[in-house]
Amino acid sequence: MNTLKVYLTTLLLIVIGNAYGLDTNIEKYGAIGDGITLNSAAIQQAIDHCAQTGGGKVIFPAGRFVSGTIALKSNVTLRLEKGAVLLGSTDVNDYQNLDPFTEGLGIHVGWALVVGVDLQNIGIEGEGVIDGRGSALKAQQILTDNRPEGQRWGRRPFLLRLVRCERVHIQGVALNYSAAWTSHYYHCKQVTIEHIKIVSRGVAHNDGIDIDGCQNVHISDSDIDSGDDALCFKTTSSDMPCSAINVSGLKLKSGQGAIKMGTESMAAFQDIKISNCYIYNTNNGGIKLLTVDGAYLNNVEISDITMVNVKTPILIRLGSRLSVFRKDQDKQQPTGRLENVIIRNIKAQAADTAQLKPPTGILITGVPGYNIKNLRLENIDIELAGGGTIADSKQEVPEAIDKYPEVKTFGPLIPAYGIWARHVEGLQIINVRLHLKNNEERPAIICDDARQITITHCAFPPTTGSLAIIQLKHADDVTINANKVEGTAGSFISIDNAKSKVTYKGNQVVKSLKMINSALK
Known part of the structure; x- marks a missing residue:
């Protein structure tokens, strides 16, 4: 009798495992990795299905998958296998802005390639690449957008944007050539970023990692080569401080500041430790601590x-x-x-x-x-x-x-x-x-x-x-x-x-x- 109970329990767990949390390959939903086809709908369908069936990993196999905005869902991790490249569309109209705001120079921003809002247990991992093709996107944009460049750039998408998310893990991937900021984490908690590589140059405002009013953040053993600030802490809202943050083992090259707090600085920067970093060939400040919008920068x-x-x-x-x-x-x-x-x-x-x-x-x-x-x-x-x-x-x-x-x-x-x-x-x-x-x-x-x-x-x-x-x-x-x-x-x-x-x-x-x-x- 006990043997039967054990067998039935094991069988039930297998059935549940098959029904929920299975890996989801984007090609099963029609994604084509030819570097031409727009796959936004197919990738989104794969993410939605994964979330609806209990969460798990959405697999990007080897190939070049073009996409506009894709929205993450709770309990879903994007896994980019070796040879997989998620390519940003070069048409700004393929992107959405799910949380608009104004950055430090007064420009309206927030569009993104990969975005998550109000989520839990999410991640991006693997040996693949997310490439925003920023220069190509800009070249296409200016054909129809004749505003001055200082205004026009804000319409271009960030590569990765996470808003009010908890339990976030970014590991292993390369984040390349964003059309604006490379990665922006806003009001997120329990964030781990490790062993990533960022190369983001070619257009203005290519920040590497922007931590904006986040708590319990760990960043380690990563390499950032950015046209703008490499590692930047911001507080664009007065509601939540940047706090309980530990950074170590970074290699940083920047066209602006390597390690920076501010300029956007409304809520506090506190209980932050940064250690064992190598900064090289940086054009506008190695360490910059700036509070100019009311923030209490402390400890x-x-x-x-x-x-x-x-x-x-x-x-x-x-x-x-x-x-x-x-x-x-x-x-x-x-x-x-x-x-x-x-x-x-x-x-x-x-x-x-x-x-x-x-x-x-x-x-x-x-x-x-x-x-x-x-x-x-x-x-x-x-x-x-x-x-x-x-x-x-x-x-x-x-x-x-x-x-x-x-x-x-x-x-x-x-x-x-x-x-x-x-x-x-x-x-x-x-x-x-x-x-x-x-x-x-x-x-x-x-x-x-x-x-x-x-x-x-x-x-x-x-x-x-x-x-x-x-x-x-x-x-x-x-x-x-x-x-x-x-x-x-x-x-x-x-x-x-x-x-x-x-x-x-x-x-x-x-x-x-x-x-x-x-x-x-």
């Missing part, structure tokens, strides 16, 4: 990063642009906060030619009345071209309070070559080592409107002709200890206010270098 740690040929290694900005991206759902936020950030164990080779001429390693600035607080820069090694002059050291940097936060916003040059910090409180600069290819007459560090500053165990290279190695402007409660200075200047420390509290001890300087300017005498 972020970035560590063990190597940069090679990167224009402007680090930019940190708290501003008051205060844009709204979903105007029918949201309202303008007050100026945010940027606090409790650690950037440590960074080795950067800055590009000789950058947005700033001559280049600067690290830019940090809040706005008047809103200080960046408790920022720790530790164990950072930066190689720079040098070449700054005394005249460059007197450059006034615009506040640009409500402007788009970009390196060039504060150019054309910065008066310090190593670290320039303005509107800061609780800044710790620990074991920062600067290296120069050419002489510098700008200070290594400038702190302006600053208090509770610590500069310790840093190494400054041989230079001549500078007025000061460290310049303090409107600064108070500053500690400068145990630093090593190989160059000469008018003084080691320059202070513009004799009432400022500045302590210094244990610094190693050449004998001819005066320790401090005459303001404190």
Whole structure:
């Protein structure tokens, strides 16, 4: 009797397994992998059938399958076998926008090739490729869309867009040549992205991975080569923060920023750790932390990063642009906060030619009345071209309070070559080592409107002709200890206010270098 029960139970499980959760091959629903036939309807039918019968995997066999928008369903995973290519249609009219919104430059966007809205337990996996054919799509679009390119690009589709989805797994696939952002995750939870390859260049706005107000995200062991930002955290809505995020083991190349938070920044960025990444040949910032639309950026740690040929290694900005991206759902936020950030164990080779001429390693600035607080820069090694002059050291940097936060916003040059910090409180600069290819007459560090500053165990290279190695402007409660200075200047420390509290001890300087300017005498 017991044997019979076991047999019947096993038989029932087999029947259920055959009825639900079976793999679904798109060719069984009429998909043709000839690189010509539009397969949107056939692929969608396969996805719908898979979902209706309990979920499972929708299989893309080897072949080149052209499609417009396809919508994922809960409990469905797309599996692209080796040799399988999902090709985006080059006709913009084959795409749908299931969740419209406005991005940071004010353009209406949201169309996508693969899209999922309000789903659970979904994924994309395999050794195949999703190719948006962005350049070909753009070439077709401009034949009938004569708007300026700055407006026209928003109509082009993202490659992958997931909205309010939970338990998402993206593994193994290649995501190539999107017509706009490559992958956008909006208000998603429990997201894992691992072992993927992104190559997305050829048209503007080719972001790699955009994490927009998502929680419990793990990104690892992936390679991104993008025309725009490679890994970008956004909050285009004030409803949900980017939080509980762990990133490691990425290789990043970018036409803009490699690791970026903002510019869209309405809800918080918090409890985020990024480590063990390699950044190379990047044109507009290695690490960029930007909150300008009201976000609270807090408890972020970035560590063990190597940069090679990167224009402007680090930019940190708290501003008051205060844009709204979903105007029918949201309202303008007050100026945010940027606090409790650690950037440590960074080795950067800055590009000789950058947005700033001559280049600067690290830019940090809040706005008047809103200080960046408790920022720790530790164990950072930066190689720079040098070449700054005394005249460059007197450059006034615009506040640009409500402007788009970009390196060039504060150019054309910065008066310090190593670290320039303005509107800061609780800044710790620990074991920062600067290296120069050419002489510098700008200070290594400038702190302006600053208090509770610590500069310790840093190494400054041989230079001549500078007025000061460290310049303090409107600064108070500053500690400068145990630093090593190989160059000469008018003084080691320059202070513009004799009432400022500045302590210094244990610094190693050449004998001819005066320790401090005459303001404190």
